[in-house]
Amino acid sequence: MEAYFTLVRRDLEQLISSWLLRGWVVLLAAPAAFLVVVAAREDELASETLAAYVAAVLAPLSWIVISVLAGTAVSGEASTIADSVLSKSVTRSEYIWAKITSRLVVFMTIYFSVVIPFAYLIDRYAISNDTTMSGVMSGVVLVGVLFVFLTSFGIALSTVFRNSQFAVVAALLTVAVSGAVLQFLGLKWMSTTAVIGGLPETFRGDTPFADQLRVLVVFAALSLAAIVSGVWVFERRDL
């Protein structure tokens, strides 16, 4: 376990020193602050403001940043992984689980530390009688689960592709085209765009609990499948 914690700490340090991550935090926080001010002055609806922020800022930015940082988790270290880490007394499982842990912790910490204060401030300063506490919490959790899936999927791709650019492009493209494919298959509710598009209703508390649970379970299962696949591939591949 000593090696696992050392690797988690090392990956956290790497992530924190990443300019992409720092830029992501700034680009999430600045529009959020701006929207709070606008919502307070213009008497905007809380549910619409929250949903607009997620759809226009949080989701697209996070889609790009998480795809890049998750897609490069393993493939980005392809040159050093064998020489400086896995030739030491580290197991493959320790390494890949350390990557999964650190990336999930960082992304979720940033997401919640931006979105929770934002939701609170919007609720306080905008016209908030159209949202419910449980609706806002559900919406925040649903978006969080989408990000967990995106992280897991990106890491899984980074174990498959040796080239980090391929892994990132594959992660970006898969999410981009999945909406159309799922619609064609009659599973539009499973697409990220459908979940995000339905957020105003969710924030208002109008989305049936069963629908929310279905999305939650499906994306949690997909995340688990992505993680299991990533671990399986990584433990078997030659370095």
Added chain:
Amino acid sequence: MRVVEAVDLTKVYHNRYIALNALDLTVDKGMVYGLVGPNGAGKSTIFRIMLGLQRPTAGDVRVFGESMTPQRADLRRRIGFLPTNPSLPRDMTPISYLQFVGKLLGMDRGEVMIRLTTLLQAVDLTSAGSQRIDELSTGMVTRLGIAAALMNDPELLIFDEPTSGLDPAGRRQTIELIRELSGNDRTIIIATHILGDVERVCTDIGIITDGRIIHQGPMAEMRRLVRQRTLSLEVEGNIRHFEQQLPELDPFGAIRFERIGSEFRISFLGAEPIPTYVQRVLDLVDRTGVELLHLNTGAYEIEEAFLRRLEEDRAHSFVRASAWTTAQKLALPPGSNGATADVITEAIPAPDHERDGIDAANVDADLDADGHEESAHAGGDGDTEAEAADGGVLHSGTP
């Protein structure tokens, strides 16, 4: 005690490229084992399998008596590995990297600090300890890699091309360091294609080509594989006159020599002992009035032996391939081809080392029995032998 044992180790990449071909390798405790072979012979692949970084397609490698797999971190803890031109985390400094390695190895903080200061001093990186790794030279990165490999004082050290990319001073320093590390029951395996490095530090040698070990044994045995005794010297003055007199060094003219400028490389194929020939060379120098600049005996022994083994191995492959091709060409009824091939293979003389009994599996006894006899016949047999060592056509390869 056997530290590394590979049996029938085979690695095929994507069903296209055979990196290791049923390779057998044994390294015992305390050995400094030089794994020598041309580029692409499979040296790094063996190491990667030995460390559990890759899985063998077939066969098994046992390290410290246990099968190595990617999950055997406990076995890797006992191994220090220096890859070729190591890729280390560019954003770290030598100090932070060694701390990181120490933590991965489960060492406590105090132990890590003591060890890293000692090692940084030993590899002459103390002043560069806080520089980023991407600002270090190739030699410094290699030395840092050596320090990382030694962090927990492992029982087995694996160095893959440790002098690659180093300047002469760096190379010398690294070789000296390896020499210092040997002993104390520590086992060291060094892969290289620089034969001088092997000669300086190794107690045992394994020659690998095309994914197979074609010879392994003690260095002394390797030297005995060289049939002709070689002497190199450089002279100044009337070189032409000296050259004309060279055949007189042996009463039967059983010598071969080549001249590159003022340097001569003389191979004695006769039966007399090498000191006698050295004395005759010195007499010739006196007689012809040339000035002797330097004289070396055995300077090329390992190189000769290495090239000889490679040549023999290639000839061997050629013989087998020829036999197979010939069998295919014979328009015999189906079912008789295999038998024909066997007959042809038997009819074709085996390569030197097999015919003389210098077989990788049975080197000891055969060399002792064969070496003396070989000297006695060198005068008559020498031309072909010398051709083999010089990269000429082996008589065993031309049925």
